[in-house]
Amino acid sequence: MAAGTEKPMGNSDVKPVHERIGYLLLLGVALLFIAVSAFVGEYEALLVSVPTVAVVMIALMRNGRLYVPPVLVVMMAIVLTLFMAAKYSLRVQGGSVFSSAADLVMGMFLGLIGLIVIYTMLRSTPDFDRENAFFVSFGAFCIGVALSAIILLLNCILVSLEDTGSFDHGTPFMTIREAAMIIAGSGFVNILFYLNRHNGLFRHTLDKFLSGNADTLGIENREIRAIERLIETGETSVVEFKSTIRTNLKTGEKDPRMERAVLKTLVAFMNSRGGTLLIGVADDGTVIGADESSFESRDKMMLHLNNLINSQIGGEFLPYITYKAFDLGDKTVIRVDCTRSESPVFLKEGKTETFFVRSGPSTIDLHGTDMLAYASHNFGSQLKKIYDRIR
DSSP: OOOSOOOOGGGOSSOOHHHHHHHHHHHHHHHHHHHHHHHHTOHHHHHHHHHHHHHHHHHHSTTOOOOOOHHHHHHHHHHHHHHHHHHTTTTSTTHHHHHHHHHHHHHHHHHHHHHHHHHHHHTTSTTHHHHSHHHHHHHHHHHHHHHHHHHHHHHHHHHHHHHHSSOOTTSOSSOHHHHHHHHHHHHHHHHHHHHOTTOHHHHHHHHHHHHHTHHHHTHHHHHHHHHHHHHHHOOBTTEEEESOSSBOTTTOSBOHHHHHHHHHHHHHHHHTTOEEEEETBOTTSOBOOOOGGGSSSHHHHHHHHHHHHIIIIIGGGGGGEEEEEEEETTEEEEEEEEOOOSSOOOEEETTEEEEEEEETTEEEEEOHHHHHHHHHHHHHHHHHHHHHHHO
16 A cells, blocks of 8 residues: 555545546446447346446546546456457357456456455454455455356346246356356455555555545544544554654754654564554643644645655655544544564664664664564565575
């Protein structure tokens, strides 16, 4: 999940031009395919294209409250195109190739839908995708396969009714080829997600969908309630509070030590089990609000945080960090979530690099033999790969 402010794109009055063009292209393909599918009796494609038209029409509405990530738009366009190519290629050699490809991409699409469903349900649960990655992937796979079974079953019923005028109980509700290709597509997406959850495509697509539909799905309120629960629980080995990003509350001036306190916590989380940092919350749990007034705008504040991470921790670790600003009453709280890094992370200050870890609710620095022992125990396999490459 790329670091960012996660603006709710789906609630904007006017969608970006490139998004509207993409939606319009998909709408055109879907409408054409509805006509063709109805004419030739290709019900499976009809069952895919009709919901597509409905979703795109809602997304295109000026005041629509639905955001569809471009990746999903592209995948649906590919599915519809492959279905069309398969229908008109059945009489020539290679027609089954298009049909199989369509089912495979459909499985990938439904697998991605499964991930979106799981993330929507568990969005406000801290660390759910980090500590239960297998169950997230498996649950999304099951949802994708279930959706494909529904589509194929409805297709079977419609074909049977058309041919016999009544449902033929002897008609299989899905062919082995269709089932195998869809399961393979859904499985591929979810295995890929499990093996590399920091992949930009997954994180970008999932985050864009969830942030763009935060109000529609009630995610924003759930996330705020989750933050309130974290505050009530207090600081732990995976939760810490910081009052500000850069303002010293005693002097009212910008203070690099405040920035360092934020960054070393993020480093410690990534070197340990991961965790959540709430900026704008005092040590005792009082919500005082992040120092947004010291920046020109909220966007500038979030950009400053991004630049700090990039320059003093490293841009290669941005995929392990996500952040978003929330309004708790009239106070701004920034939630920063960190996942455990696959390699050691250091805080860089000039020529000095410091290694931090979590010890209970505290952040401590390790050096010398302690650091070597910790890094060897927690990042041994990754360090061996690095050593093998430079040897």
